Amino acid sequence: MTTSPSNHFKYCPRCAAGGIFDFTDKAFKCHSCGFHFFLNSSAAVTAIIFEKTGKLLMVRRGIEPHFGALDFPGGFIDPGESAEEAILREVKEELNLEPYKIKYWASFPNEYLYSGTIVNTIDLVFLCSIDDFSAIKHLDDVMDFEFVEVSSIDVKQLPFLSVQNIVRxxxxxxDPTNF
Ligand SMILES: [Zn+2]
Structure with missing residues (x-):
């Protein structure tokens, strides 16, 4: 598969030896210097936010991949950051909202095609409680937001496996507002 990392990592990042890796789905190892690098899932966070009428707050992606597609607020966890810090940061960065309570729900694996290479992620989903939506605005890598009925979402139009599985x-x- 051309999007597999094994097609893109041609040289050892430590000793620059080329073409001499043991490469699996999970790791590569350089025969020349012994450098062993694991391709673990990148941790990401996803926000489930309901407003009082039970509608779900979703965003329109303002970046590739899947520019313009409906998605959840969220993003990658920064190095050294907790998942709880990351979800609060992302909701603030993308929507200018501040949840007063967050609750972990479930995790969903995903494959994220970026720069032509598949990045495996694990999306940690948090239910975010928000009382006051008056400050909402779309920021950062979000081009718009929408309040949608969960039952009306066409799963086939959603951009990522994890987003599809979360909506399903x-x-x-x-009572999805009270899980
Ligand atoms: Zn090496």
């Missing part, structure tokens, strides 16, 4: 699970949850 919400659609199959009796």
């Amino acid at each position: 699970r919400l659609q199959n949850t009796k």
Whole structure:
């Protein structure tokens, strides 16, 4: 597969030896200097935010991949940052909102095509409680936001496997605003 990291990492990042790796889905190892590097899933956070009427707050992506597609607020966890810090930072950065309470829900693996290479991620989903939406504005890598009925979302139009699976699970949850 041309998007596999094994097609893009041609030289050892430590000793610059080329073409002499043991490469698996999880790691590569340089035969020349012994450098061993693991391709672990990158941790990301996803925000589930409902407003009082039960509509779900989603965003329109303002960046590639999947520019313009409906998505959840969220993003990658920075090095040294906790998942709780990351979800609060992302909701503030993308929507100028400050949840008063967050609650971990579930995790969803994803494949994120970036710069032509597949990045495996694990999306940690948090239910974010917000009382006051008056400060909302779309910022950062978000071009717009929408309040949508969970039941009306067409899963096939969603950009990522994890986003599709999160919405499917919400659609199959009796009271998704209270999980
Ligand atoms: Zn090396």
